[in-house]
Amino acid sequence: MVTSPLRADAARNRDLLLATARAVLAAEGPTLQLNDIARRAGVGVGTAYRHFPTRRALVEALADDAFTALLGEAREANRHDDAWTGVAMLLRALLLRQLADPALTEILSTGPDQDATERTTGHRDEFTTLARGVLERARAADLLRPGLADDDLQHLVCGVVFALRIGDSLEERVDRYLQVLLRGIRAG
């Protein structure tokens, strides 16, 4: 079954809702209210529910661009000659993409069983595969602290994101925290 292309007006509404939700998410934190988004988008609640039957579906749609970009960066990390540089690229991308889009953090911090769309599950699987590649290479070269599972790394990055969001002046702390993480997971 192929998803039928949206009618022009339906597509416009969908984009409008996403743009509005993104703005609200950035400005007011992760308490998305479909009602509120619909009103601000100048669209009926019913329309909002048609496009995004659950809050989760909306969050996934919001995160989709960031997730796609992240996959591209993960592929690049995988291709890089130097194994450790690959790890650094991967984690850096994972960190920055989440900082730039809180919706992505919500997706990555929760289980795949909560995914509303197959698309997100697919992204998740692909990312897992790519990350495994990057990390296995590093492990093969004894660059990674022994005992760290792939999931551990992903969780730790989420943790760093959380740590960064606690205080102010986030931007100037990003590299500091990233270096701590990288040094911490490195062998030796």
Place this chain on the structure above:
Amino acid sequence: MVTSPLRADAARNRDLLLATARAVLAAEGPTLQLNDIARRAGVGVGTAYRHFPTRRALVEALADDAFTALLGEAREANRHDDAWTGVAMLLRALLLRQLADPALTEILSTGPDQDATERTTGHRDEFTTLARGVLERARAADLLRPGLADDDLQHLVCGVVFALRIGDSLEERVDRYLQVLLRGIRAG
């Protein structure tokens, strides 16, 4: 003026409410609702509000034991001969206490301006002082990665707590993550 000891029945209710809240917090996450706690404790809503006028007051009361214990451990870390061991003791205590009591994480992850009681503000100040002592000693011995502020450390530990809570089998991951953090913040 000394706070008068509670009447026996009042003390019983207070404890009942705290125990209930602790159980709910552990089982269902940080969405404490005073009404709900009161109902589950088999106590009138009014009683809950008398003891804890706001959600924050309840969380602080919940966290109080853990916070007190943490202070004791921080003092111990401060007294330890070896500066680096002191740091490890401090961060380990900070990590374990939060894992054991989610209320403590809420207190530590939010601003002091939200504190409802002076007692909590006092704890916070004392912890800050103790931590500064521990960390300054380590800095004086060039044991700590340059550029890390005291707050950074506290935030990073909160981040590790967050990371640990994302997945399952939390206990077996604790030491792994803690080692990553310690290695990451160590100089050299």
Place this chain on the structure above:
Amino acid sequence: MVTSPLRADAARNRDLLLATARAVLAAEGPTLQLNDIARRAGVGVGTAYRHFPTRRALVEALADDAFTALLGEAREANRHDDAWTGVAMLLRALLLRQLADPALTEILSTGPDQDATERTTGHRDEFTTLARGVLERARAADLLRPGLADDDLQHLVCGVVFALRIGDSLEERVDRYLQVLLRGIRAG
């Protein structure tokens, strides 16, 4: 922009709420509770709040007809040839409209700063202007006891309404009290 006409069902609910509120107000005094009105109207609370976001908005809507009618009568009073008859018409209308609709008394007895709608503020302003016209004409002809401000008159009528509502058999006392007032404010 014209206020769009309500959908048929919305209009029905609005009218239902107003009718219910009017009945309750007449029967049980000025303690309007939105929750209660909604329940009695057989309508969800949310519906009540959608139509009347505050108690004040409801009271203003209730008083609207009476206020509009009062404005008509005030215009008529203003146009009447005889200045004193104009005064009598004005005060009589002010008195009778309040007796017929307690909501109007609430509006007139409280400050314009509490108005929820511009419409009510507009009514209030227009009434003030009309009343000033009527009273100025009477003052110019030395028919009004010196020293009485426009506001005094309005307050005194509210006072007479209050006096009438204290006891029973209201109707037969109206003219008596009105005559007392008219004689009292007349010069000489």
Place this chain on the structure above:
Amino acid sequence: MVTSPLRADAARNRDLLLATARAVLAAEGPTLQLNDIARRAGVGVGTAYRHFPTRRALVEALADDAFTALLGEAREANRHDDAWTGVAMLLRALLLRQLADPALTEILSTGPDQDATERTTGHRDEFTTLARGVLERARAADLLRPGLADDDLQHLVCGVVFALRIGDSLEERVDRYLQVLLRGIRAG
């Protein structure tokens, strides 16, 4: 049955409650809350309820002094040589006492059937008798507008009180409004 004299401490508490209630009434309007009064008086709620089992009982106790003083003035009015002066004295006293003590207005604006104490009922009866005397004398001398019942006068004064309380700068309006009333009720 004679009311037993209060123990000294009980009398002290009673006075304390009354003084507090009077202050609150003056400062914050007629929404007396027994709980609140008790707390402000530094007395247990239970004690407040012992002394004043209902809100009404408290209001009556509050009004008692004013009511007693009013009776004295009514007697004086009754004794005055000039019948019309007697009326003026009576109404003036009735007006000023209410302005000075809102509790008195509440008593006078409600039915005798709501009285909690016999004492208040007695006051009410005595006042009625005295007022009847004053007014009958005036009627006998054809000084009073025909058709006005004793109750009408009392209600009208309550209305004037209400009118005075609507706006600001109450004091400077008292005499103006009182003159309106006196002129209005006078024959001719």
Place this chain on the structure above:
DNA sequence: TATGAATGAGCCTTCATTCAT
């Protein structure tokens, strides 16, 4: 398909009153 009115469960909070201490 789009709309937005309607719904009502459910949370927060207050306060009059009772009753154990």
Place this chain on the structure above:
DNA sequence: AATGAATGAAGGCTCATTCAT
């Protein structure tokens, strides 16, 4: 007699979701 903790009905309001138009 005094105290004040406990109670819980009740009111205010929000918001996720459904459904008539």
